[in-house]
Amino acid sequence: MRPTSWLWRGLGAVTLVCLIVLLAGFGLALKDHWAPSAGMAIPEASKPPAAAAGSLASKPELKITALGDSLTVGTGDETGNGYVKTAAADLSKAMGKPVRVINNLAIGGLRADQLLEHLDDKGYVDAIVQADIVMLTIGANDLFEFATDGGSLAQGSEISPEQLDSRLPVAEKRLSDVLAALRMLNGAARIVYVGLYNPFYDVESLRIPASDTIQKWNAYAHGFAAADGNATVVPTFDLFESDIGSYLSSDHFHPNEAGYARIAARIVQALQ
Amino acid sequence: MAEWLALVQNETIKVWKKKRFAFVVLVLLVLIPVFVYAQMKIAQNSAEKFKGDWRAELQNRITDNTRALGSERIPEEWKKWRRALVQQLQYYLDHDMNPNTPNAVTFTRGYLDNSVTLFIPLMVLAIASDLVSGERSTGTIKMLLTRPVRRWRILLSKLVTLTLYVSLIIVTNAALCYLISGLAFGYQGWGEPIFTGFRVSGADVNVATVHAVPQYMYLLMQAGLVWCSAMTVAVLALMVSVLVRSTAASFVTMMAAVIAGTVLTNMASSWHSAKYLFNVNLELTDYLQGTPPPIEGMTLGFSLAMLGIWAAAGLAVSFAVFTKQDILN
Amino acid sequence: MNANPIEGGDIVLSVQGLKKNIGGKPIIRGVSFDVRAGEIFGFLGPNGSGKTTTIRMLVDLIKPTGGRVLVCGEDVSRSPEKALRHVGCIVENPEMYGYLTGWENLEHFARMQKGITRERILEVAEIVGLDKRIHDKVKTYSLGMRQRLGIAQALLGSPKLLILDEPTNGLDPLGIKELRAFIRRLADEGMSLFISSHLLSEIQLMCDRVAIISHGEVIAVGKVEELIAHADTYTLWLLDQPGKGRGMLAADPNVRLVGEHEHRIDDAVLAGMKEAIVTVMDEDRIPGMVAELVRAGVEVRAVQRVTPSLEELFLSLTEGEGIG
Numbered sequence: 001m002r003p004t005s006w007l008w009r010g011l012g013a014v015t016l017v018c019l020i021v022l023l024a025g026f027g028l029a030l031k032d033h034w035a036p037s038a039g040m041a042i043p044e045a046s047k048p049p050a051a052a053a054g055s056l057a058s059k060p061e062l063k064i065t066a067l068g069d070s071l072t073v074g075t076g077d078e079t080g081n082g083y084v085k086t087a088a089a090d091l092s093k094a095m096g097k098p099v100r101v102i103n104n105l106a107i108g109g110l111r112a113d114q115l116l117e118h119l120d121d122k123g124y125v126d127a128i129v130q131a132d133i134v135m136l137t138i139g140a141n142d143l144f145e146f147a148t149d150g151g152s153l154a155q156g157s158e159i160s161p162e163q164l165d166s167r168l169p170v171a172e173k174r175l176s177d178v179l180a181a182l183r184m185l186n187g188a189a190r191i192v193y194v195g196l197y198n199p200f201y202d203v204e205s206l207r208i209p210a211s212d213t214i215q216k217w218n219a220y221a222h223g224f225a226a227a228d229g230n231a232t233v234v235p236t237f238d239l240f241e242s243d244i245g246s247y248l249s250s251d252h253f254h255p256n257e258a259g260y261a262r263i264a265a266r267i268v269q270a271l272q
Numbered sequence: 273m274a275e276w277l278a279l280v281q282n283e284t285i286k287v288w289k290k291k292r293f294a295f296v297v298l299v300l301l302v303l304i305p306v307f308v309y310a311q312m313k314i315a316q317n318s319a320e321k322f323k324g325d326w327r328a329e330l331q332n333r334i335t336d337n338t339r340a341l342g343s344e345r346i347p348e349e350w351k352k353w354r355r356a357l358v359q360q361l362q363y364y365l366d367h368d369m370n371p372n373t374p375n376a377v378t379f380t381r382g383y384l385d386n387s388v389t390l391f392i393p394l395m396v397l398a399i400a401s402d403l404v405s406g407e408r409s410t411g412t413i414k415m416l417l418t419r420p421v422r423r424w425r426i427l428l429s430k431l432v433t434l435t436l437y438v439s440l441i442i443v444t445n446a447a448l449c450y451l452i453s454g455l456a457f458g459y460q461g462w463g464e465p466i467f468t469g470f471r472v473s474g475a476d477v478n479v480a481t482v483h484a485v486p487q488y489m490y491l492l493m494q495a496g497l498v499w500c501s502a503m504t505v506a507v508l509a510l511m512v513s514v515l516v517r518s519t520a521a522s523f524v525t526m527m528a529a530v531i532a533g534t535v536l537t538n539m540a541s542s543w544h545s546a547k548y549l550f551n552v553n554l555e556l557t558d559y560l561q562g563t564p565p566p567i568e569g570m571t572l573g574f575s576l577a578m579l580g581i582w583a584a585a586g587l588a589v590s591f592a593v594f595t596k597q598d599i600l601n
Numbered sequence: 602m603n604a605n606p607i608e609g610g611d612i613v614l615s616v617q618g619l620k621k622n623i624g625g626k627p628i629i630r631g632v633s634f635d636v637r638a639g640e641i642f643g644f645l646g647p648n649g650s651g652k653t654t655t656i657r658m659l660v661d662l663i664k665p666t667g668g669r670v671l672v673c674g675e676d677v678s679r680s681p682e683k684a685l686r687h688v689g690c691i692v693e694n695p696e697m698y699g700y701l702t703g704w705e706n707l708e709h710f711a712r713m714q715k716g717i718t719r720e721r722i723l724e725v726a727e728i729v730g731l732d733k734r735i736h737d738k739v740k741t742y743s744l745g746m747r748q749r750l751g752i753a754q755a756l757l758g759s760p761k762l763l764i765l766d767e768p769t770n771g772l773d774p775l776g777i778k779e780l781r782a783f784i785r786r787l788a789d790e791g792m793s794l795f796i797s798s799h800l801l802s803e804i805q806l807m808c809d810r811v812a813i814i815s816h817g818e819v820i821a822v823g824k825v826e827e828l829i830a831h832a833d834t835y836t837l838w839l840l841d842q843p844g845k846g847r848g849m850l851a852a853d854p855n856v857r858l859v860g861e862h863e864h865r866i867d868d869a870v871l872a873g874m875k876e877a878i879v880t881v882m883d884e885d886r887i888p889g890m891v892a893e894l895v896r897a898g899v900e901v902r903a904v905q906r907v908t909p910s911l912e913e914l915f916l917s918l919t920e921g922e923g924i925g
Contacts, residue, residue, distance in 0.1 A: 004705055008281045011288060015362045015436035018443040025496025029560060032468065032485070032493060033572050039483025040465055073339060103328045108342045123331030123365045286709070289700050367633035411696035415754065418660040418692065419713040421687040599662040600623075 065131035072106030076254030085263035112174035116226030279429035375455035375461030400509035470562025620667035643808030695751025699740035
């Protein structure tokens with residue numbers, strides 16, 4: 001028999017089968033797009049493991065979930081570590097056991113009311129439920145927005161200390177809602193709230209009025225933590241006062257690498 | 273019919289004996305392991321980071337994309353795209369379904385998504401660009417066209433052969449990809465559920481029509497759509513091959529068109545009439561996956577119609593020119 | 602060439618008023634001729650005269666602007682699938698698929714026509730003497746072998762008309778000789794052959810009838826000998842006393858002496874005969890002239906008749922003498 005004739009029979013048959021399969025696939029895709037059938041049942045989800053109760057010292061491994069705004073993202077830190085990774089590493093060294101960041105879910109520019117909405121998201125719930133430690137920064141954007149009445153600094157909006165002070169209660173309400181929601185999700189986790197500092201410390205006109213408001217805010221957070229019993233407010237107000245220039249990044253707003261390292265060090269001290 | 277089949281037989285054997293398909297397989301055997309290795313590295317990294325917790329990984333992707341939305345340096349078009357992606361990922365997370373279970377079927381699915389714009393057209397061109405211009409540059413066309421067969425029949429037999437080889441190439445791609453990646457990721461995963469039916473309009477994703485299908489069915493639909501865009505490329509390449517005497521020129525022309533398409537797609541251009549170009553419409557699998565189209569207003573129906581019109585025009589030109597053309601040298 | 606039985610035979614190929622414009626310029630201005638069954642028909646013209654374009658129109662590679670080509674009564678342009686069934690051809694070089702074997706090439710072209718059996722493929726391979734190398738890849742073939750494979754391909758469908766375009770191109774003298782014998786054999790079996798060439802001598806050796814084309818027009822069609830008779834045939838004299846001999850030849854009123862720069866005899870023909878005296882005279886006057894010269898004590902070393910070159914033939918044909 002001639003070899004080319006066998007070649008043709010084989011090739012012809014195989015390619016024809018390929019063509020038919022692909023045409024069927026194409027037809028199926030069209031049908032699925034315009035006339036989808038009910039679809040298959042999705043298997044039941046398995047629940048993520050909840051965090052165990054007990055003191056941090058008694059657990060073999062610590063899991064951290066970080067939430068909040070640009071400070072928790074680590075904006076301004078050129079190494080990209082921020083305070084979360086640094087604190088986790090330092091804590092692991094200090095306590096002599098593995099410390100893992102489950103997830104850092106912080107988003108730059110986030111306000112407390114937005115965070116509260118996110119706390120319904122499944123991804124947030126999963127991460128918070130498992131955590132032994134929840135670290136967060138929130139509120140700065142709320143206050144800032146009130147201070148500028150919704151405008152942005154870049155567009156020339158003036159910061160008005162009076163405005164800021166008058167709307168402080170609204171922001172405080174948001175903070176307490178967030179913290180309460182966190183506690184609802186995870187009864188056992190240690191909540192670490194990183195307090196606010198005054199980024200306008202070197203601006204003469206803002207030093208006193210802004211500092212006043214921020215002090216009030218931090219005091220409010222402190223009061224909430226004291227009531228909770230398993231929450232800590234890490235003060236940062238005093239951290240940058242003496243030499244603000246060398247701890248803030250070029251945007252004069254967020255800390256730089258050294259600044260975040262100082263925050264992380266305080267967190268570790270507070271947790272031990 | 274028998275006579276006509278004999279013509280297809282001729283063309284099929286010529287392509288085979290020219291070792292065009294062998295070349296395609298060789299390229300795949302070299303490149304797929306490279307892709308698999310790269311994917312393995314990525315998988316290892318994230319396994320280290322998330323300790324196998326896919327929910328955390330997925331949430332991290334969502335957060336990453338949400339963070340990018342806040343950046344002012346990112347163009348508005350890309351933000352739309354990310355916003356839609358975030359909604360889609362959130363849908364998976366809300367339904368507690370892993371869109372990327374680590375196995376060979378998932379890898380093959382991803383491979384087909386990524387190769388539809390460039391890699392598969394490239395392999396199709398390796399065969400299509402040579403089909404007519406090859407006969408002209410070697411002079412064999414003079415023998416071919418002086419036989420007692422009408423010219424349109426000869427071109428039709430070439431078109432049928434091309435269709436068969438395009439099918440073979442796509443199935444070979446999927447099969448080799450599955451076989452090779454299975455070594456690294458395991459051969460299971462055919463029955464895993466996957467969502468399809470996301471409708472994207474602007475930055476919003478409509479989830480009303482979303483439903484789950486088993487992965488094997490998804491793969492089949494995907495391959496069918498890849499076939500459709502590959503056929504459009506093939507038909508247009510056949511046209512260029514009829515018009516251009518040299519195989520190299522014909523290949524370069526088509527390759528340039530295909531690459532221009534991916535460039536335009538990536539620019540997420542605000543040039544809206546670009547959506548009428550064939551090369552921007554090749555990513556049919558995106559509609560299945562539910563990622564936003566490169567230009568607003570594009571839908572599966574629109575893209576299919578565009579590809580259909582381009583292919584029909586390509587065929588019309590091919591046949592008109594081929595049957596009337598003078599063979600001068 | 603014996604008296605031909607072809608006179609009045611069936612017309613296999615009929616070319617009628619063929620015209621072709623390319624890019625608005627007339628390349629072929631009107632070509633007509635008939636080829637009869639069993640004859641070897643020459644198609645003579647210098648390069649660039651429109652030979653190749655005409656041949657391509659005969660086999661449907663180029664569509665004519667005007668006129669028509671009939672093969673066994675079928676219009677090549679309108680129903681190529683019927684007309685080309687009777688035609689085998691090699692246009693220019695015999696280009697086959699180099700990546701296929703000779704056998705696969707023959708199979709390929711056999712599939713394009715109904716009723717060609719495996720036995721027929723074997724047969725044509727044997728006819729052209731390729732049976733030993735038929736299963737080798739064509740890219741390993743020499744030019745001569747490719748030529749043979751091309752002819753085998755052309756013969757596959759047992760055509761009534763075989764068209765060969767400059768078939769002796771690239772062949773060595775032995776190959777040319779073999780080809781001539783082969784062509785004659787095919788014609789004897791009743792096939793018509795259409796052979797193009799730019800060499801008159803080749804046409805003269807092979808063909809029964811010839812059409813001469815120049816600047817896209819056929820300027821003459823007829824039997825080869827008749828056409829050649831229209832041009833001067835030279836008689837060359839090589840004598841031991843050229844001076845005396847020249848005087849005697851010049852004295853004869855029936856002999857015309859041709860000056861050194863007036864004739865167009867190929868240099869290759871004259872090589873080694875520098876002293877030759879070129880004349881134009883009747884063939885039957887040669888013996889008398891020889892006797893006369895010998896009587897006068899002039900030794901005759903050689904007498905040679907030289908047919909005119911194609912160029913010369915053209916000149917004589919276009920000088921208005923016209924051919925019937």
